[in-house]
Amino acid sequence: MNVTGIGIDAVEIERFKKALDQWGENFLKKIFTQKELEYAGTKKSYSMHMAGKFAAKEAVKKTLPNGAEIGLNWSDIEILNGEDGKPYACLHGRAASLMKKFNLSRVYVSISHTEKLAIANAIGVKNDA
Secondary structure (H helix, E strand, O other): EEEEEEEEEEEEEEHHHHHHHHHHHHHHHHHHHOOOOOHHOOOOOOOHHHHHHHHHHHHHEEEOOOOOOOOHHHHEEEEEEEEOOOOOEEOOHHHHHHHHHHOOOOEEEEEEEEEEEEEEEEEEEOOOO
């Protein structure tokens, strides 16, 4: 397994809350998929959770070769959670095309929060056969 890229991003939770207050549902629907929104609805600290998902999307974008340079739709990068609660990246559209083009097998994601900050990192890997 070879690491092909690493990305990290941090989001101030208060800033994210302000954007959510200002743009509401339109903001959420532009950035997040229905599955992401449904899962977040089960969380006590909605804004903190969604700020973490946003940071993870940015980290994944930075992980992909050329991902930070080309326009990806926010919905191209979906951050879901397994039954164990661990986040994982599911790539669609142009993001999936980049994965295929560069022969990536997976993008690993990790998210953490404090009261003030949500941070995420992502690591892209490919398997050499």
